[in-house]
Amino acid sequence: MKKNHVIAFLVGAGLLLASLTAVAHHSVSAEFDTNKKVTFTGTVKKIDWMNPHIYTHVEVKGADGKVTVYRVEGGPPNSLFRQGIRPEQLPVGTIVTCTNCSRSKSENSMNVNGRLTLQDGKAALGAPGGPGN
Secondary structure (H helix, E strand, O other): OHHHHHHHHHHHHHHHHHHHHHHOOOOHHHHEEEEEEEEEEEEEEEEEOOOOOOEEEEEEEOOOOOEEEEEEEOOOHHHHHHOOOOHHHOOOOOEEEEEEEEEEOOOOOOEEEEEEEEOOOOEOOOOOOOOOO
8 A cells, every 4th residue: 555655656746847847938037127128120140940949140230330149039939830930931131120129137148039020010030929929
């Protein structure tokens, strides 16, 4: 009888631990400071199509000529893929605008979270609130 209790406990503990990964996803406020906003227009340099989020690298040239590359976090690839969205839909060289984006809490990070739009105003690939999100 004692052996059955131990087995039941171990199975229950295993199920509990396995379920924790489902709630481990971070909130936007855990990584980004919603009070530190940035707006920019730049050129897509590349897209990292990887889990758990895609990243669109956007090169921005400042008034002083200095180049900054922002990494704009988007939705999960599998969600985008299921909706028929592919990385090729936002080719390198496309001009995009990130309006009212939240900067990373880390001062050294160029990660931002926000809405990417194309020049015609349509939502771009992986933009929060855009296709697939």
